[in-house]
Amino acid sequence: MGRQELVEALRQRLEGHSDIELLHAPDERARLSRDYFDYSPVLSEQLRDCQADLVVRPLGVEAVERVVSAAAELGLPLTVRGAGSGNYGQCVPLQGGVVMLTSALRAIRRLDPATGVVTVEPGCPMRDLDQELRRHGRELRLLPSTWRSATIGGFIAGGSGGIGSIRWGFLRDPGHLLGLEVLAMAQSPQRIWLDQRDAEPLNHAYGTNGIITALQLATAPAVRWHQLSIDCQHWDQAVALLQRCSQSAITLHLATLVEDQLLSLLPTWSGPCSHRHRLLLLVAPDGVGSLQRLAEDAGAICHDLGPEDLTAGHSLRELSWNHTTLHARAKDASWTYLQMLLPQPELPAMQALRERWSGCLLWHLEVVRQQGAPRIAALPLVRWHGNEQLNALMQDCRELGAVVFNPHVLTVEDGGLGVIDADQVAAKRRFDPNGLLNPGKLRGWIERT
């Protein structure tokens, strides 16, 4: 059978089940085959025409099993999609086939009151999960800036860190993901519980080596985060203050720094208009005075923005991480971006890049914890002047000692450290032996011997 006949066969098998929704209108298939990959002109070019042949929305795990069984039997590619708030095309079906939405799998199955460990289905929006955790005195450790729409499954499968990374490091650090319930891409899929060791290869594999039906995660004690912004006249002073804050005993959930020209591209809810470089900070209530004091010591100006209101949409969270890029692109779509860990010391490297790429580069920094130690990550805005210039810039960054995580590539590996993870490939052999989960995304599978 050709692709169209296979898709039609699948449609017929799934039709009439009250717990499976089918979406085949072309505009819906187009919409649900995309994410925010248009941050990258490179990916836009490559992914523009990728489209699912059929979109299915199972309403429970049994329905997922039926979808998986039928697609596996017919040999159709299957791509799992959360909210589509990623921006590397993590959930774009490279070879079409079926896109399966997790949005109806949103049950919080268990919250252990003694440990705070939560077991949750992948389609649960992170906002809902965080709200429920807060009712029990807990909160999510790590969140993307898109946390109001992103799903927890999409974040684990396609994310790596974000808000909270200043305290908690990255999603793949041991201690965050404690277990997974998965299905194999097979005609008779069984739900299998993976402990944390076996779950690890599915963490940040874009859903290509197993179908996640539940996740078990560690959480943090809830904090009512307080918002401060701090304005600095000089870039060196701003970076030094950022470092001083992150080396202190002040509990921070977010420490972002945007340079003055970038600040002018952002919405205005981070404090009074200023032509200065601005730190955006989420701090525990007992640290407000300490931050104000460090700001004063540095000759900087501190704005107290009060406690976060998580029910409103205008928090500092929505000015951090990749929301910064989103806002800047809304004003001027010729901006794209890069992401990297800066070498230490950071200032000379930034200065060198500033000189070589004058006018093409606006600095946006985020403090993260890497191997337990505070480090500065950069998500600079980059003016798009074509592929060649972008590659030259990345090469310059690497030569200065930065670790670049290229957001302009298709595969799991190339967006990370570029190396193939044998455990990821082994998990795919176990849970997707016929290579049907979004084929083309896991380079280690393509290149396996």
Added chain:
Amino acid sequence: MGRQELVEALRQRLEGHSDIELLHAPDERARLSRDYFDYSPVLSEQLRDCQADLVVRPLGVEAVERVVSAAAELGLPLTVRGAGSGNYGQCVPLQGGVVMLTSALRAIRRLDPATGVVTVEPGCPMRDLDQELRRHGRELRLLPSTWRSATIGGFIAGGSGGIGSIRWGFLRDPGHLLGLEVLAMAQSPQRIWLDQRDAEPLNHAYGTNGIITALQLATAPAVRWHQLSIDCQHWDQAVALLQRCSQSAITLHLATLVEDQLLSLLPTWSGPCSHRHRLLLLVAPDGVGSLQRLAEDAGAICHDLGPEDLTAGHSLRELSWNHTTLHARAKDASWTYLQMLLPQPELPAMQALRERWSGCLLWHLEVVRQQGAPRIAALPLVRWHGNEQLNALMQDCRELGAVVFNPHVLTVEDGGLGVIDADQVAAKRRFDPNGLLNPGKLRGWIERT
């Protein structure tokens, strides 16, 4: 008047006040002029004969004011003493005079429910303070291994870190001490509130530059810590596992490593008898499985010792930090110790010292957070062979890149980085203009121009 007449004059002035207890029996004066300085043969020699002429125990802050006023007027040296659980002679009156006990000043004045910030009098035992905090869902961030007897004022004035330093760094890091109420050593002492900037020079000044009558501190969300010990056959493997644990996203309150020969000198409540190197860990309940997994990955053997029982005296806390030295010395008093931050990488430096000082050195490591990053501190046991050998050993450590905090010295500065802190001296000028607070302890005061 001579010293004896001055003391007699003071005694007469304070006598008959119902809120001041006077202790002048020689055995009491001797006992209350000591701490655990006998860990150091050097200090034992130097401090053996230091003794208060009079010990006073004021029952409230007004009584403290009267004692201070009278002693200041008479020009008598005054030394403030908490529980005397330090071991650098922090509260030993170098020139005699008055020892003032804070043990009756134990009120918890305020616990802010919104921030967890606590305001407490200096003589409050840390155990009592921690218990009260736990009733409100909070706990102390940092504690010495002597936390059951130590006072909070003594810890801030004379300590630097301990249990909790793996998460929270050191007491002088910005964010811990948020304010102080102090009295000047003056005839008409006024209670003055110092904000965190002005309080900083009194933090770790051994009570020599102001009399603390209340402290304001940040706290942490309470955790019911779980106890694990992990046995490793090889030292390199044990150190690597210690590092892996401290670089993970597992919430730890304590990560101690003792080598096999030292373990045999300790009480036996850390797990079954073993001839291996042992990690002692306090971990949040959600991290138990993750630690067990890391131990397994390292080929080590994990013992689950269950949740801490803070009402009993036998916790892993009492096998960590300087309790390790205490226990070893109880078996063999010819051990003394050193304390240092190890250079990175740690293993070659430890190996070099092991070779040069074979039989004289047993390794005891503690993970701490220094400038925000995990580092390994060492409190090795050292066989006492005299001053010259001890100095040679410290010189070797320094040459290998270790930062030594010498516990065999009298002054504030020499136990730290050896440099004079102008802010400490300025605070003494403000709060002790006549230099009466334990004269001889602050080198910066002696050497001021």
